[in-house]
Amino acid sequence: MTFTYHPLVVASALVAIGLPAFAQTEIKIGYALAPDSHYGVAAKRFEEVVLAETGDQFKFTHFPSSGLGGEREVIEGLQIGTIEATIVSSGTLANFVPDTGVFDIPFLFSSLDHARAVLDGPIGQDILAKFDGVGLHGLGWGEQGFRHITNNRNPIHTPADVEGLKIRTMENPVHLAAFKAMGAAPTPMAWPEVVSSLQQGVIDGQENPLSVIVSAKLNQVQKYLTVSGHVYSPAMLLVSKPFWDGLDDGQKAAMEKAAVEAIAAMRGYVDNVETTGVETLKERGMEVNVLSPEEKAAFQASIKSAYEGYYKTYGQELVDSIVAFK
Numbered sequence: 001m002t003f004t005y006h007p008l009v010v011a012s013a014l015v016a017i018g019l020p021a022f023a024q025t026e027i028k029i030g031y032a033l034a035p036d037s038h039y040g041v042a043a044k045r046f047e048e049v050v051l052a053e054t055g056d057q058f059k060f061t062h063f064p065s066s067g068l069g070g071e072r073e074v075i076e077g078l079q080i081g082t083i084e085a086t087i088v089s090s091g092t093l094a095n096f097v098p099d100t101g102v103f104d105i106p107f108l109f110s111s112l113d114h115a116r117a118v119l120d121g122p123i124g125q126d127i128l129a130k131f132d133g134v135g136l137h138g139l140g141w142g143e144q145g146f147r148h149i150t151n152n153r154n155p156i157h158t159p160a161d162v163e164g165l166k167i168r169t170m171e172n173p174v175h176l177a178a179f180k181a182m183g184a185a186p187t188p189m190a191w192p193e194v195v196s197s198l199q200q201g202v203i204d205g206q207e208n209p210l211s212v213i214v215s216a217k218l219n220q221v222q223k224y225l226t227v228s229g230h231v232y233s234p235a236m237l238l239v240s241k242p243f244w245d246g247l248d249d250g251q252k253a254a255m256e257k258a259a260v261e262a263i264a265a266m267r268g269y270v271d272n273v274e275t276t277g278v279e280t281l282k283e284r285g286m287e288v289n290v291l292s293p294e295e296k297a298a299f300q301a302s303i304k305s306a307y308e309g310y311y312k313t314y315g316q317e318l319v320d321s322i323v324a325f326k
Contacts, residue, residue: 013176013228022222027243028087030068032191038269039087040064040143041234046085046237046262053254070190072171079135081242087266089144090234091170097130103312105307107300108322109232112145112274117269118325119143119234123318128236137244139259142235142266145208145274149230151205152198155224157290159183159302168194168206174310175207175231178230181306182299195221209233210277211270219284227278227290230299237262299309 077083
């Protein structure tokens with residue numbers, strides 16, 4: 001005897017015994033920082049909007065604090081489709097789309113508004129689109145803010161103060177070239193290793209935006225903060241290209257809307273930390289100094305040789321167009 005099962009009967013039976021009538025798609029989202037960081041705030045908002053737009057089609061699982069590994073490993077997981085989404089710094093992005101490195105050039109942006117206008121405009125969007133060619137899909141540019149130097153050796157006012165300083169940088173050739181030109185001893189290192197390396201004296205210092213320095217409580221392992229603003233640090237909300245290609249148009253629209261709101265939440269966090277972070281770190285016991293315009297000019301002059309390399313890599317026309325963008 002042959003039995004025919006009607007889909008509605010099967011669905012009703014599954015509901016009756018407490019099982020879902022369909023499988024939710026899991027979105028594993030990994031990021032390097034804590035849930036209460038700017039990454040965590042953005043990840044939470046991204047989830048909220050996606051679920052509001054799509055109902056119960058998706059289930060999010062968050063892996064903060066490098067729970068899925070370092071940023072390079074997470075991005076590689078996106079490429080092969082074992083991880084669906086990440087919020088990631090620009091530190092390793094140039095390894096996948098080299099043109100992203102142009103935004104890491106020191107003293108390129110005059111303000112947060114200038115940086116956001118470039119990233120949201122044609123220059124930033126053209127580079128964002130290139131991620132589709134490497135197994136990734138960029139949903140938008142987030143940010144970390146301007147990067148500043150912390151260390152345990154001495155206050156920093158001039159390039160001479162960083163001479164020989166063992167400073168952790170991201171795995172980013174643009175940053176490495178700049179700190180070498182200054183006379184420092186840049187040490188590329190994945191984020192999960194940084195705090196323990198500072199504790200053990202393997203490195204003297206590191207450089208990051210206030211959003212990271214505050215949320216990661218680096219005041220517990222660093223004595224001096226120099227508000228140098230030497231580099232603007234973007235971030236990106238990325239999804240796996242295999243995952244993206246499997247979505248229907250409505251789901252893609254929901255992801256794009258969620259990305260816009262997630263990035264707004266991240267930038268709002270950065271705006272707040274940029275105004276309160278220095279006082280927070282002073283209250284926590286850090287010794288803080290702010291580079292004067294004259295001191296900053298001396299640092300700009302010290303990396304002139306690095307700029308010649310940047311022009312060769314990215315083209316002076318592109319660099320100049322970013323500086324001049326209104």
